[in-house]
Amino acid sequence: MHPFAFTRAVDVQDALRTASATPAAKFIAGGTNLVDLMKETVERPAHLIDITHLPFKSIDATASGGLRIGALVTNATLANDERVLARYPLLANAILAGASPQLRNAATTGGNLLQRTRCYYFYDVGTPCNKRRPGQGCGALHGQNRIHAILGTSEHCIATHPSDMCVALAALEAQVHVIGPKGERTIAFADFHRLPGDRPDLDTTLAPGELVTAVELPAEGFAANHSYLKLRDRLSYAFALVSVAAALRLDGSQIAAARIALGGVAHKPWRVEAAEQQLIGATPGADAFDGAARTLLAGARGFGHNDFKIELARRAITRALLQAAAGAPQSIIDKRIG
Numbered sequence: 001m002h003p004f005a006f007t008r009a010v011d012v013q014d015a016l017r018t019a020s021a022t023p024a025a026k027f028i029a030g031g032t033n034l035v036d037l038m039k040e041t042v043e044r045p046a047h048l049i050d051i052t053h054l055p056f057k058s059i060d061a062t063a064s065g066g067l068r069i070g071a072l073v074t075n076a077t078l079a080n081d082e083r084v085l086a087r088y089p090l091l092a093n094a095i096l097a098g099a100s101p102q103l104r105n106a107a108t109t110g111g112n113l114l115q116r117t118r119c120y121y122f123y124d125v126g127t128p129c130n131k132r133r134p135g136q137g138c139g140a141l142h143g144q145n146r147i148h149a150i151l152g153t154s155e156h157c158i159a160t161h162p163s164d165m166c167v168a169l170a171a172l173e174a175q176v177h178v179i180g181p182k183g184e185r186t187i188a189f190a191d192f193h194r195l196p197g198d199r200p201d202l203d204t205t206l207a208p209g210e211l212v213t214a215v216e217l218p219a220e221g222f223a224a225n226h227s228y229l230k231l232r233d234r235l236s237y238a239f240a241l242v243s244v245a246a247a248l249r250l251d252g253s254q255i256a257a258a259r260i261a262l263g264g265v266a267h268k269p270w271r272v273e274a275a276e277q278q279l280i281g282a283t284p285g286a287d288a289f290d291g292a293a294r295t296l297l298a299g300a301r302g303f304g305h306n307d308f309k310i311e312l313a314r315r316a317i318t319r320a321l322l323q324a325a326a327g328a329p330q331s332i333i334d335k336r337i338g
Contacts, residue, residue, distance in 0.1 A: 001038050001039055001041070002038075002041065002044045004038075004044075004045055004046055004047060004048055005022075005046065005047040005048070006047070006048045006050065007047070007048075007049055007050065008049075008050040008052075008053060009049055009050060009051050009053065009054060010053070011054065012054055012055075012179060012211070012213075015027065015049055015051055015054065015211060016179070016180065016181060016209060016211065018047070018049050019049060019209045019211070020181055020209050022046060022047040023208065024044075024045055024046035024047065025045060025046065025047035025048070025049055026043070026045035026047070026048055026049070027048075027049050027051050027211055028048045028049065028050055028051070029050075029051055029052055029071075029072055029108045029110065029111050030074070030106040030107045030108045030111050031106070031111075032099075032103050032106050032107045032111065032115075033111065033114075033115040033116060034111075037116065037123075040123055040125065041125055042122065042123060042125060042132055051072070051211070052072065054072065055070075056070035056071040056072040056073070056110070056213055056214065057070050057072045057073055058070050058073070059073055059077075059078070059081055059083065059084070061083075062216060064218070064219055065218075065219030066216055066217045066218045066219050067083060067084070067087075067088070067216070067217045068177075068214050068215075068216045068217075069109050069214060069215045069216070069217065070109065070213070070214050071108060071109050071110030071211075071212045071213050071214055071215070072108050072109070072110065073108065073109045074104065074105060074106065074107060074108055074109075075095050075098075075099070075103075075104040075105075075107045075108070075109070075112060075165065076101070076104040076105045078091070078092075078095060078109060079091075079092045079095040079096050079104065080092070086223065087221040087223055088168075088172065088217060088221040088223070089221070089223055089226060089329070090168050090171065090172065090221070090222060090226040090227075090228055090245055090247055090329075091165070091168040091169065091172060091217070091221075093168075093226075093227075093228040093329060093330070093332050094164045094165055094167060094168035094228045094230075094243075094245060095164065095165050095168075096332045097164050097228060097230045097243070097332055098163070098164035098165065099237065100236075100237050109165075109214075109215055110211075110212035110213075110215075112163055112165045112166065113163070113165075113166060113169075113176065113192065113204075113212060113215070114203070114204065114212070115162060115163055116131075116162075116203060117131065117159035117160060117161065117162060117267075118147070118160075118162045118239055119131070119140060119147075119148065119159040119160070120139075120140070120143075120144060120147075121138070121139035121140050121143065122159060127139045130156045130157050130196075130200050130201065131157055131159055131196070131200040131201050132201070133201075134156075134199065134200070134201050138155070138156060138157055138158065138200075140157075140158050140159065140303070141155070141158060141303060142303075142304075144305060145158060145303045145304060145305045145306050146305040146306050147160065147239070147241065147264075147306065148160060148303060148305075148306050149265055149266050149267060149306075150265050150266075150297075150300045150301055150302055150303075150306060150309045150310055150313070151262075151265050151266040151270050151297070151299065151300050151301075152195040152196070152266040152267055152268070152270065153196065153266075153267070153301065153303075154195070154196045154197050154198065154200070156196055156197070156198055156199075156200050157196035157200030157267065158196075158303060159196070159200065159267060160263075160264055160265065160266060160267065161193060161203075161263070161266070161267055161268050161269065162239050162240075163263070163269075164228070164230065164240065164243060164263060166189075166193070166263070166268075166269050167228075167243055167244075167245045167261045167262065167263035167269045168228060168245045168261070169189050169215065169217075169269075170189055170190065170245070170261040170268075170269035170271055171222075171245035171246070171247050171259040171260065171261040171269075171271070172189075172217055172218065172220075172221065172222070172247070172259070173188070173189060173190070173218060173259070174189045174215050174216060174217050174218070175187065175188055175189060175215070175216045175218075176188075176189060176192050176212060176214075176215055176216075177212070177213045177214040177215070177216060178206060178210045178211060178212050178213060179210065179211055179213050180206075180207055180208075180209050180210030180211065181209050181210075182207070184213075186216075187205060189215075189269075190271065191205055192204055192205060192206075193205075193267070193268030193269065194267065194268065195266070195267050195268060196267050200267070203267075220249070220257075222247035222248065222249060222257075222259065222324075224249075224250075224327060225247065225248040225249065225250055225324045225325060225327055226245075226246065226247045226248070226324050226329055227244070227245075227246050227320045227321075227323035227324045227328075227329040227330050228243070228244070228245050228246075228320075228329065228330060228332075229243065229244045229246070229316055229319060229320040229323065229330045229337070230242075230243040230263075230330075231243065231264075231312060231316055231337075235335045236335075239264065240263050240264035241264050241309060241312065242262065242263070242264045242265060242309055242312050242313045242316045243262065243263035243264050243316075244260065244261070244262055244263075244313075244316050244317050244319075244320035244321075245259070245260070245261040245262075245263070245269075245320075246259070246260055246317070246320035246321045246323070246324040247259040247260075247324060248279075248284070248321070248324045248325055250284070250325070253283055253284075254281055254282065254283060255279045255280060255281065255282050255283075255284060255288075255325075256280070257280070258276040258277075258279040258280065258292070258321075259271075259276060260272075260275060260276055260292065260296060260317060260320075260321070262296070262313060262317070264309075265300075265309060265313055270296075272295060272296045272298070274295055275292045275293075275295040275296040276292070278291065278292055278295060279292050284321075284322075284325035285325075286318060286322065289317065289318040289321040289322060289325075290314070290318050292317065292321070293313070293314045293315075293317035293318050293321075294314065296317060297310060297313055297314055297317075300313070319337060
């Protein structure tokens, strides 16, 4: 680990001033990803700004009927909040499908949004990686790429975003509140994370020095018909090969609204509006859901070791939607697929 300065921000403006004065500074809260990256010398911040004393630790009702989740709310607190469990169980289940209880006790909402890929080549500083250092090349393209992306890739990067929570937030159409040197702004969740393009080192659309302050959930949480299905190599403490956040609103025997987001398959949570729209007015069933899955996966491409993900994702989407339609979400305790 390289030497670095450390200061504790006394308020938001103090944090922003310090970040502006030190371009190589990083904000730190739970540190469950950043500290690991520093130990591996993947990240080498010159200055850490501790933001754990800032006033972002509450979950509050909004005037529009949703919830505003402070950036410093821990994953454990969020997943076990009674309002979240009752109104946004898709989000609670996604969080509980990730990491371990110890990590969820420390990891924060804002940090979860900003965690970086678990690509082998990104973590190994002895191998080429355009995400770690642009221009080096992508070792995964022709290397060991079993866990890598099948959608939204570029010749520069095929890494995936690792978050479970973000897949559910994408399906729920959350918004991200940030503050920076130019003031406050709100970012639609679909626009928060980037595809790699020719700058895979940029994970998000945050401007330099901006700080995530909160995530806002809309009023509709799809509490009655939802499922978070996570497929992985082992049943606990493993990142998704494919995950699906499925949410439906039913009107009698027809689908009135649909949301589908995928994890483990792209550089960001993956949604395709056309796949959701084709379900509107349809009768829930395997044929309709398989059709939506095929639309969602249009253009999917494997890179050898991860070719299996395309078929795995198609089946997972169909299964998650069947679970959601039946009001029988995937169990987070008994992880056998229902």
